[in-house]
Amino acid sequence: MADVSIRNVTKQFGKSEVIHGISCDIRDGEFIVILGPSGCGKSTLLRMIAGLEQISSGEVVIDGRVVNRLEPAERDIAMVFQNYALYPHMTVYRNMAYGLKMRRMPKDEIDQRVRNAARILELSALLDRKPRQLSGGQRQRVAMGRCIVREPKVFLFDEPLSNLDAKLRVQMRLEIRKLHEDLKITSVYVTHDQVEAMTLGDRLVVMDNGYAAQTGSPLEVYERPANMFVAGFIGSPAMNFMEVTVQEGGQALKLPGDIQIPLNGSALPGWAGKKAILGIRPEHMELDSKGPRTILFTVGQVELLGADTLVHGHIGAGQVPMTVRLPDVHRFEKHATIRLSISQEKLHLFDPETKKRIV
Numbered sequence: 308m309a310d311v312s313i314r315n316v317t318k319q320f321g322k323s324e325v326i327h328g329i330s331c332d333i334r335d336g337e338f339i340v341i342l343g344p345s346g347c348g349k350s351t352l353l354r355m356i357a358g359l360e361q362i363s364s365g366e367v368v369i370d371g372r373v374v375n376r377l378e379p380a381e382r383d384i385a386m387v388f389q390n391y392a393l394y395p396h397m398t399v400y401r402n403m404a405y406g407l408k409m410r411r412m413p414k415d416e417i418d419q420r421v422r423n424a425a426r427i428l429e430l431s432a433l434l435d436r437k438p439r440q441l442s443g444g445q446r447q448r449v450a451m452g453r454c455i456v457r458e459p460k461v462f463l464f465d466e467p468l469s470n471l472d473a474k475l476r477v478q479m480r481l482e483i484r485k486l487h488e489d490l491k492i493t494s495v496y497v498t499h500d501q502v503e504a505m506t507l508g509d510r511l512v513v514m515d516n517g518y519a520a521q522t523g524s525p526l527e528v529y530e531r532p533a534n535m536f537v538a539g540f541i542g543s544p545a546m547n548f549m550e551v552t553v554q555e556g557g558q559a560l561k562l563p564g565d566i567q568i569p570l571n572g573s574a575l576p577g578w579a580g581k582k583a584i585l586g587i588r589p590e591h592m593e594l595d596s597k598g599p600r601t602i603l604f605t606v607g608q609v610e611l612l613g614a615d616t617l618v619h620g621h622i623g624a625g626q627v628p629m630t631v632r633l634p635d636v637h638r639f640e641k642h643a644t645i646r647l648s649i650s651q652e653k654l655h656l657f658d659p660e661t662k663k664r665i666v
């Protein structure tokens with residue numbers, strides 16, 4: 308168990324800098340998810356915490372000790388990778404015991420730790436099997452067992468579920484969360500899957516191209532994204548963006564197609580007459596309103612998902628594309644016009660220059 312501090316960490320590969328100064332204080336027992344698209348630097352950051360990659364500048368502190376110059380084995384961390392690389396010729400038991408044996412731990416203690424980990428991971432009945440006799444999910448659990456037996460201060464995970472099929476991923480996600488609630492080991496988990504991030508993390512660090520775009524709880528990041536990158540990355544289907552004009556007095560927004568939306572309660576006097584980017588999530592619009600925030604929407608493609616319906620279409624004469632997610636089944640005709648309303652609290656406004664959140 309330990310706090311982990313990442314302090315202004317950068318990484319250069321040759322002349323190119325891929326991590327541009329990231330800081331994050333991870334509390335003892337916290338589960339942090341590093342989320343971002345492919346190539347944004349998630350694995351590199353994790354590997355610097357693990358000691359598998361040198362830190363170009365800044366510090367990583369584990370349990371009060373700067374570990375920049377410590378070997379991976381001296382950092383008291385355990386890492387679970389995407390491909391779990393079990394020893395094929397060893398049984399489940401020996402796979403889990405191997406690391407401890409190499410450390411010359413007494414046999415009794417090894418046995419106790421392996422059986423305890425197997426019990427937590429529901430592998431007790433499989434201890435004599437070889438990896439090839441296991442399902443993908445069972446193998447992934449053995450890989451986690453190998454880490455648990457070491458009783459590390461920190462768990463690091465690099466996309467551990469991405470080799471599993473969709474159903475197993477959901478199941479393993481729940482198991483990892485349960486495991487964390489039982490063991491309370493400080494964990495850093497890398498993924499590009501936002502559902503995994505939202506469900507597993509106490510807090511998320513959303514990464515954009517080597518920068519930490521936002522750090523916060525899953526709901527903070529969803530409800531108040533700090534900039535357009537985070538707003539567009541979190542949520543599925545992605546947030547709709549459109550250019551709007553803030554009306555004189557800053558009391559209302561003018562949308563494409565001459566629609567006006569009042570900004571009750573959150574007037575923007577400094578923005579009067581200026582352009583801003585409005586963000587609306589597909590799930591934050593409703594059908595059939597005659598209220599002051601009604602948008603006329605022209606239906607294009609309709610996707611019936613059973614529980615809800617995704618309607619892709621556009622608004623305004625300028626054909627601004629928009630996607631709407633409506634609960635239940637709706638069989639709209641193509642080119643039909645429907646009336647939608649959006650609620651005041653669910654609006655997001657961004658500065659077109661800096662891409663940062665205004666309200």
Ligand SMILES: Nc1ncnc2c1ncn2[C@@H]1O[C@H](COP(=O)(O)OP(=O)(O)OP(=O)(O)O)[C@@H](O)[C@H]1O
Pocket residue numbers: 320325343344345346347348349350351352499
């Ligand atoms: N050894 C290396 N030498 C040079 N560049 C590297 C090296 N390792 C990674 N990079 C670059 O650093 C950037 C970040 O890579 P990283 O593997 O951390 O991304 P990632 O967010 O984990 O992506 P993915 O989701 O695809 O795994 C990429 O642009 C990558 O090309």
Ligand SMILES: [Mg+2]
Pocket residue numbers: 349350351
């Ligand atoms: Mg990676």
